[in-house]
Amino acid sequence: MGKIWExxxxxxxxxxxxxxxxxxxxxxxxxxxxxxxxxSLFRYSQxxxxxEVNSITLGGAIASAMEKAGETPSKIRFFxxxxxxxxxxxxxxxxxxxxPSRHTYALNRWLDExxxxxxxxxxxxxAPKNTASVQYPQGNAVSLxxxxxxxxxxxxxxxxxxxxxxxxMREWAIAFGEAFPLSLADIEDNTKIPGLIIFSKRALPxxxxxxxxxxxxxxxETGQFPRICLETGVSDSWILANITDDKTLGEAEGFxxxxxxxxxxxxxxxxxxxxxxxxxxxxxxxxx
Numbered sequence: 001m002g003k004i005w006e007x008x009x010x011x012x013x014x015x016x017x018x019x020x021x022x023x024x025x026x027x028x029x030x031x032x033x034x035x036x037x038x039x040s041l042f043r044y045s046q047x048x049x050x051x052e053v054n055s056i057t058l059g060g061a062i063a064s065a066m067e068k069a070g071e072t073p074s075k076i077r078f079f080x081x082x083x084x085x086x087x088x089x090x091x092x093x094x095x096x097x098x099x100p101s102r103h104t105y106a107l108n109r110w111l112d113e114x115x116x117x118x119x120x121x122x123x124x125x126x127a128p129k130n131t132a133s134v135q136y137p138q139g140n141a142v143s144l145x146x147x148x149x150x151x152x153x154x155x156x157x158x159x160x161x162x163x164x165x166x167x168x169m170r171e172w173a174i175a176f177g178e179a180f181p182l183s184l185a186d187i188e189d190n191t192k193i194p195g196l197i198i199f200s201k202r203a204l205p206x207x208x209x210x211x212x213x214x215x216x217x218x219x220x221e222t223g224q225f226p227r228i229c230l231e232t233g234v235s236d237s238w239i240l241a242n243i244t245d246d247k248t249l250g251e252a253e254g255f256x257x258x259x260x261x262x263x264x265x266x267x268x269x270x271x272x273x274x275x276x277x278x279x280x281x282x283x284x285x286x287x288x
Contacts, residue, residue, distance in 0.1 A: 002074035003042070004030035005065075006107035009058055009083050011050070013115075015124040020050050022124070025061040026114075028106050030077060031180040034169040034284070038184045041106055042069050058090035066094075077101035077214065079108075081234055100234040102216030105180055105286050141221060141229040141237040148206040155199045155274070156241045158255045161267075163191040166284070173278035175204065176211035185263045185286055194258040195267035196228060196240065203272040207281030210270070217287035218259075218266055220252045228252060230268065240268075264288040 006028050011021040029042040044065035048057050066072055075097040078087050084100065091098035119125055143149065163182055187193075196218055200206055216231040218240070226243040243249050259266045263286075270281035 002072055003069075004032060005042075005073040005076045006030050006101075006104040007062075007076050007078045007087065008080055008104075008107055008111065009053075009078075009087060010080055012047075013119055013126055013128045014047075014122050015126055016049060022047050023050060023053050024048070025058060026107065026110065027062070027065045027076075028110055030104070031106055031184065032178050034166050034179045034181060036181045038106065038109070038181050043110065044068055053086075055086050055089040055093065058086060059093050062090060062094050062096070072096065075099060077104050077107075079104045079234060099214050101214035102231060102234055103178075103214050103285075105184055109184055141227065141239045143239050144206075145209070148202055148209045154201070157197050157199075157274075158194065158251050159197055160192045160194045160258060163187050163193055163262075164189060166193070169282075172282065174282045175278070175280045176207040177279065177282040178215075179282075179284040180286070182265065185265045187263060187265060191262050191265075192258050193262050193265055193267060194255045195269060196255070197269040197271060198240065199271050199273055201272065203270050203280040207270045207279075210268075210281055210283075215268070215283050215285060217264070217285045218255075218268060219287065220256050226252065228255075259287065 008026045010023065012024045014022045016022055025044075025046045025048070027044040031038065031041060044061070046061045046064070073096060076091050077099055079101060080087070081100065088098055120127070166179075166182065169179060198206070213232040213236075216233075219229055219231060221227050221229050226249055227239050228241040228243070230238045230240050232238065243252055255266070265284070265286050268281070268283045268285060269279055271279055
């Protein structure tokens with residue numbers, strides 16, 4: 001299977017001679033395992049004028065990126081909802097599956113770097129007045145599909161691992177999953193990484209179903225009925241665990257605190273039982 005790419009197509013704080021914003025196409029490789037080298041990931045960038053903002057220009061950039069990479073990606077992820085139709089059209093024309101996703105961790109990091117270290121040094125740069133990060137909508141969380149929903153024998157637990165524990169992740173027995181290098185999130189040695197483990201008799205079908213989603217991150221939803229939700233795509237939300245007592249709520253709040261201390265890094269794991277030595281599913285995730 002080919003590599004996964006992440007893509008953005010949007011205006012930048014750089015103005016041309018007609019005082020019109022330049023637009024930029026960014027394409028980068030999506031790291032999928034803990035040993036990926038962030039600095040060595042494939043990257044492609046191309047500026048264009050506002051009159052060239054269309055699916056034809058984007059399709060040409062995708063073709064140029066494939067020529068540069070020497071391969072066709074297995075799929076492309078993008079987060080920019082405003083460009084939804086144009087990005088989907090260009091990718092469809094190129095014959096590449098495309099998915100709106102909050103799992104664009106490498107692209108988000110690259111954008112942050114360019115906004116700090118690259119754009120300010122370009123001719124025509126004007127510091128943006130609004131530097132707010134992209135805000136994803138959070139839809140109303142819904143129950144898991146009946147085909148993968150567990151029963152009363154299912155259990156779940158909030159746990160944590162040290163960042164050093166992930167060094168041998170390649171050797172773990174994992175049926176479905178994805179990871180990224182912790183260096184992408186500037187994680188220091190011995191940082192606690194929180195996670196949620198689900199123990200289910202339907203562990204394998206649940207993990208297989210989740211592998212077909214664009215997993216974003218886990219979040220605690222407070223209120224009258226607190227629960228832990230899984231955010232997928234750019235607006236979907238799924239209920240993974242209902243919280244029914246104060247002790248568990250305290251643990252969930254601790255999960256959120258530890259996640260923030262780990263720069264948003266956390267994980268979701270699925271096993272058939274607490275005694276199992278393998279994972280039907282294991283995903284390293286990042287919020288923000």
